[in-house]
Amino acid sequence: MNIIGVIGAGVMGRGLAQDLAQHGHQVLLNDISEEILADAKSSIAQNLRAQKMLGQNPKITESTDTIIARITTSTELDFMGDAHFVVENVTEKWNIKKHIYPKLDTICHKDVVFAANTSAISITKVGSLTSRPDQVLGIHFMNPVPMKHTVELIKGYHTSEKSLDVARTFLGSFGKRSVLVNDAPGFVSNRVLMLTINEAAWLVQDGVASATDVDDVFVSCFGHTMGPLATGDLIGLDTILYSVEVLYEAFNDSKYRPCPLLKKMVDAGLHGCKNGEGFFKY
CATH class of the missing domain: 1.10.1040.10 (N-(1-d-carboxylethyl)-l-norvaline Dehydrogenase; domain 2)
Structure with missing residues (x-):
């Protein structure tokens, strides 16, 4: 799981892309405009420089340019076809989220797990948009992502134990631990x-x-x-x-x-x- 798809380059998507890239992952970052994506990479570079200068993250040992080079951007969802794991981070509006998952379902390899980074929307409802509801789960990252080491891992009605194990392996690859909770509006936090x-x-x-x-x-x-x-x-x-x-x-x-x-x-x-x-x- 070295190639990670990150959909949405807002505050959470940027933080996640940075955290993944600084841990050696190749990141496919998607959003609706080139301007948003360019601003995201610039913001990530600034954050990396600031964290190194202030000593906030001693694990950042590589140059900013090396880390940023691991982030590839596109306004097209099609390049998610190369992803080994996908995290969706778009705004908390169902009318926006519901159009993404049917497309991902046709684009991504059949064994890819989808994680919705959401704070309230039903994971079971998200899974129903795909032909692989057993491979859909929630990961509620905390902000700022690079500085927060625990997440909520949310099990939808159909989410399989195998998919949860895949998610735990993914999270462990960049220093995150998870607390498993069941699917309910707002989860715990x-x-x-x-x-x-x-x-x-x-x-x-x-x-x-x-x-x-x-x-x-x-x-x-x-x-x-x-x-x-x-x-x-x-x-x-x-x-x-x-x-x-x-x-x-x-x-x-x-x-x-x-x-x-x-x-x-x-x-x-x-x-x-x-x-x-x-x-x-x-």
Whole structure:
């Protein structure tokens, strides 16, 4: 499994491509435009240089150019035909994801396992789009991918033990350990985390406390490395909103109702770290 397909060159796709390439994998990185792909490679190069300069990742021993050379980009899905394992990272919208898997199913070799890097969408539903639902599973990577060493490995209704073992081998090849969870909306981490971030946004909207003070309670009182609102900014408030909406739709439970302030911020383009402003400025 040396050639890895990575679909989607957003925050998560870039982080995954970097992590794979710096561990020696050949990466096939796909997105919808050449501009996005060029920006992704530039961003990965900047991250590598910064991490080496700051000593954040001592395992990076090769030059940035050597690592970047392992990443091949294309706007066409067809080059996924060479992949030994595929991770899909597109935005958390079913209307976008559902068009990708039937195409992959015809392009990729019949023994290739597909992993959906999703925080809330049903793996069983994704598997139903293919002729190989036993080879479809979820891997929920944490952000930033190169710095986070544990993932959620999600078993869909039809996912086979063989496919889970393939995924574990894949993850182990670049230093990741996994926690196996069953397929349910939000899995473990986001069923709790998205609700927490959404509720923290309600606290700001209702004037209970400022964003700074909300996060201060979690950092100072509970020893969290980051508060929920800074975490939301890091993940991307647009991704948070999409995930909360998926949970609301899946459970039909009012506790997942998206906070109006969160929706307004996303509409205003305040998505967090990725574009410079969310609950905090960057």
